[in-house]
Structures are given as C-alpha cells and as structure tokens.
Amino acid sequence: MVRFFNRERELSILDDLYDSQTSSLVVLYGRRRVGKTEFAREFIRSKKSIYLFVETKSESFFSGTLRIRWREFWGSGRGWIPGMTFFC
Structure with a gap:
C-alpha cells in the first residue's frame, strides 16, 4: 500500500x-x-473523474484507451461530448 x-x-x-x-x-x-x-x-x-495514464504510444492506441475509459465512466450508451468527437 x-x-x-x-x-x-x-x-x-x-x-x-x-x-x-x-x-x-x-x-x-x-x-x-x-x-x-x-x-x-x-x-x-x-x-467523478476519468484517470488516463498517457505514455508514448500510437495515437490509435491512445484514442482506443480513452474511448474505453470514457465508456466505463459514462456507460456504453452515452456518446462523446461535442468537443471530443475527434477521438471517434
């Protein structure tokens, strides 16, 4: 601990x-x-927060990880907020 x-x-x-x-x-x-x-x-x-550890990885890996964390946070039925559509 x-x-x-x-x-x-x-x-x-x-x-x-x-x-x-x-x-x-x-x-x-x-x-x-x-x-x-x-x-x-x-x-x-x-x-209420999203924790995303950013390492040196490809953009597609990063956006995929962010998408997973976003869905865990908001639930799978909730879409991206307008300012975040570039991650789709």
Missing part, C-alpha cells in the same frame, strides 16, 4: 480549482519517482 501524506495544501489548491466555475489546466511536473501520479490519483479518488 502506498502511503500518502503532507500534501494537504496542494490538495486544497486543487480542490479550489475543481470547485471553480472557470476552466483550468493543471500540470504536474517534477523529478521521477516523487509521487506525481499518486498525488493525482489521491486527488481524484473522491471525485
């Missing part, structure tokens, strides 16, 4: 952005193996 601690301030900042009525882009960057992925996963754990 991964232990997660000492990130209350950062999680609070993300919560404020998440609750905002405006759009935001958050970029997590840093050295390897310092907990960026676990931080992101901890943040979305209690939220």
